[in-house]
Amino acid sequence: MTLNDNDRSIAAFAMLAHATVHWFELAIPIFLVVWLEAFDISIAVAGIAVAAGYALFGIGALPAGLLADRYGPKRLVLACLVGMSVSFVGLSLATSIYGIAAALVCWGVTASVYHPAGLALISTGVEDRGTVFAWHGIAGNLGIALGPFATATLLLVLDWRLVAVVLSIPGAVATLYGLRARFDPTAAVADDGESTGSRSVAEFVATSRSLLTGSFLLVFAVVTVVGLYYRGVLTYLPELLNGLPALAGIEPPAALEELSLGDYFYVALLVAGMAGQYVAGKLTSRVPVARGLAVVFVGLAVLAVAFVPVSGLGLLPILLYCGVLGFALFAIEPFYQEAVAVYTPPDARGLSYGYTYLGMFGLGSLSIALGGYLLDHATTAALFVTLAAIALLGAGIAARLLFSPTPVASESPDAADASAGDD
Template identity: 30%
Template sequence: MNSPARVIGFVNAAHFIDHYSMLIFAAAVIIMGPALGMAYSELLPYATPGFVAFGAGSLLTGWLGDRWSRRHMLVIFFVGIGASMIAVGLADTPLGLGGALLSIGLFASIYHPVGTAMIVSYADKLGREMGLNGVWGNLGVASSALVTGVIGQYLGWRWAFILPGVVTILIGIAFMRTVVHEDRSGVRQAAAQARVAKADMWRVILALLIVVVAISTTFNAVTVALPKLFAERLGGLTRSPALLGLIAAGVYVFGALTQYTIGKLLDRHSLKAVSLPLSFVLAPFLYMAAELSNLPLIVAAIGIVMGAFGQVTVNDAMVGKYTSEEWRSRAYAVRYFVGFTAAGASVGLVAWLYQHGGFVTMLHAFSGLCLLVIAAALILPSEIKVKAARVG
């Protein structure tokens, strides 16, 4: 029998690695461009196939998690994504670089439908564990900017991929040795933890679809663009890649704190009561950030990550509450397929908007998109809580 604390610990580590690995390139591209003789707008699109695979692959990985083994899928995740990071560090042509980044995206697609479903299955308090899991993912985002900046400055961009790849494989070996496959056949499955009136279910689906598309697109665009935005706009404070990474990491810490807070609130209040006030955060901060620089920009960026990361926790909790155990990985697969497919498109959109109007145009565009989040929160129906059965 697996220890819930041990399983959740490894799943949290996987969430950290998942976001860390997907964003190394976003931070490293600043120093990769001069080394490879390519401009930022030319190099960034090579990440697009990987981000598309990040979402598209979740349909298959979620199905395999439900029908085969979530534990086995997570072993493949650790080893595969670690080897892929090493492959990026060894790439010596743009085509090889794009192929290795695509491989990272394919293996990264395993985590969210499989790992998030495992969190729901083993969690005692869903909101708290979702919040903590979100913190680990957020720390992966923050650490990616910080560690990549430091390693890139002192060891070169290749080692910024190779070193975390080696560490990830070692974690995968530890997971494989300490967590066993759990056969769920013949076991009473955990029911949904909340429900709404049947006539109102369409409102839940519509709200989730709107928020997932808007937040996933904005979330990915901001995390990809933030290192470059800081490099351009914080010249009055510093031009050191390592210090810029440290500032970005500090900004993401506020997002992590928000996720933990939102998770705790979701254990006490309904989804609508939490999501409605949160929905008013993103649009104004994105709009203001378009014209800001130096310290005011850092403050606006804090507001942006708090709004974006808080909404991610709400979205994950919504799927976890309204689905039963036997369908949970597939439900998360659909949620992340929609979200990460939209997010993958955002990489090319960031490059296009930056080329045609800089960060002013980009941030204004995403500010307008986030007005839809408010509409989605307004149409959410009231929920009826039910007591969930634990997986035996």
């Protein structure tokens, strides 16, 4: 199916915004390494500041979904882009970890708007949703990889404060593009009678009660566990990789004497994640979603236990480990997004995704504070053993999901494509 003009316009706007959200999101762990030295603070204190911003990234998903229904998704996405850019300029002005925390909180509040609003825009405005969701997911993954890569590279030649300002430029560009973009945000539902109006409080409460007393409760638990593992690994991995003797022992060229090789291994992990998401997306139509979740969770548990032994083996084993970890970490996303489509009725799909991102980015951020505490007061091994236990808990919940009833089948091939393509 060829995309029409309206589909292309929405796709371009949503893809640019999605990439920008994750550009900012994954730059933060690279900055964390710098802030530890710049403000002479412990990793636990820095972790709490980062956790505050990431928590609001998820917690704001539910109210953001309601606001998107009331005021329209385009306005909300534009507000998100402006808010994130201003927040990173605010980072550059921070004189203490408290200023950093305040800027990250502002970033989290505004960034939380994107996923509910962006998904709503695609689902109501695009005819060929499957294709657009696929490209939308690819754009998100590009932002995930390019954000930390650009941050690490710019830090070689610029002060971190100036880097924060430079990183805000794509947000400004995306905002200007969005202001000029013209499209019909309800083109795909105008003829089929679907409602795009705001949900009343009574409907919100009733639908939430129905969701959270059915099989979706297990899906919500699965997604929360994914978030705990995801945040626990990605937040501290740059710092941990940079501290490995195998990487620190490499002498870079004189022109790149400040090169942090661990940051580039981290980027390699994120790039490998793009392949994991693509492969898993293809498998969601062939493998029962609960079984796929369980298998990937077991793999993540094994990888967590393997980090400490592998970290002492040398450069190539560490690089290979990062590639496998990135592949598995992002391979789980199409499965949990497909699970939302399988275990929820179509008329509650938007609210279901709101809860999904609350669990993934909101509750999942608790592992950031926990990880900082374990690294400060215990050992790296303790952190990864804890992550392995979290992954095994997810495998158990996914196994339970195998025997849970599905209220509806996936609504269409587009739904499966959407679940595989979105971040």
